[in-house]
Amino acid sequence: MTVSETVSAEDLSRRLASLDLAGRLSLAAAIPGRTVFTTSLGIEDQVITAAIGEGGVDIDVVTLETGRLFPETLALIDETEARYGLSIRRYHPDAADVEAYAARYGLNGFYESVEARHACCDVRKLRPLKRALEGASVWITGLRRGQSGNRAAIPFAEYDAARGLLKVNPLADWDIEAIRAHVAENAVPVNPLHGRGYPSIGCEPCTRAVRPGEPERAGRWWWENDVKRECGLHVPEAAASELPRA
Structure with missing residues (x-):
């Protein structure tokens, strides 16, 4: 029996909507099976990690250590573990996959085409994420409706058919002002790059500071023209199946 047969995403969304963050995380963790939170160490994810650590919630915290992260992001992983007394498990890309990519496209070939x-x-x-979510019933993310137009209708919970699990977005209805206020009130450690014009932080070669008036995610893969650009982690099954593979 799959998690979709025991827990309705629509019903779960309704229940999550009436709870605070701590309640939302506890409810997600109570669903049978392994619950995994994938953090990119961005400001939203830091709010969730802090709540998991302070509440002692039984949720595995993992991150995708791509090999191209900012030094500030790597330092924040260590700082966060020490602050909240938890372990953030790092999932790295396979060295053979990286070598094959570089042989085909060049190490920085991603600038040359959307395919690359x-x-x-x-x-x-994506491949490290697959390993991180193996055996999971629930995947918790830091997605918010205000991050981009492509995420404006994100529900609190949805069934991810491609991965066979429930995806829970406990901050779906939080705006950036609420995030910042929570961080300030609770002294949550955040990436110093946020204060330098980086509201959304990914790999160093693929992230720039945003200009005044630009959307939060305008600095991600800025050389591409598609306003809906994503890495593939948070796209519907049909769309994800169309992404080129190395």
Whole structure:
């Protein structure tokens, strides 16, 4: 019996909507099976990690250590573990996959085409994510409706048919002002790059600071024209199946 047969995403969304963050995380963790939170160490994810650590919630915290992260992000992993007394498990890309990508496209070939960029994200993020979510029933993310137009209708919970699990977005209805206020009130450690114009932080070669008036995610893969650009982690099954593979 799959998790979709025991827990309705629509019913779970309704229940999550009435709870605070701590309650949402506890409810997600109570669903039978392994619950995994994937953190990119961004400001939203830090709010969730802090709540998991302070509440002692039984949720595995993992991160995709792509090999191209900012030094500030790597330092924040260590700081966060020490602050909340938890372990953030790092999932790395397979060295053979990285070598095959570089042989085909060049190490920084992602600048040359959308195909090459998606292939890089596949090697450095999607394949490690698959390993991180093995055996999981629930996947917790830091997605918010205000991050981009492509995420404006994100529910609190949805069934991820491609991965066969429930995806829970406990901050779906939080705006950036609420996030910042929570961080300030609770002294949550955040990436110093946020204060330098980086509201959304990914791999160093693929992230720039945003300009005044630009959307939060405008600095991600900025050389591409598609306003809906994503790495493939958070796209519907049909769309994800169309992403090129290395």
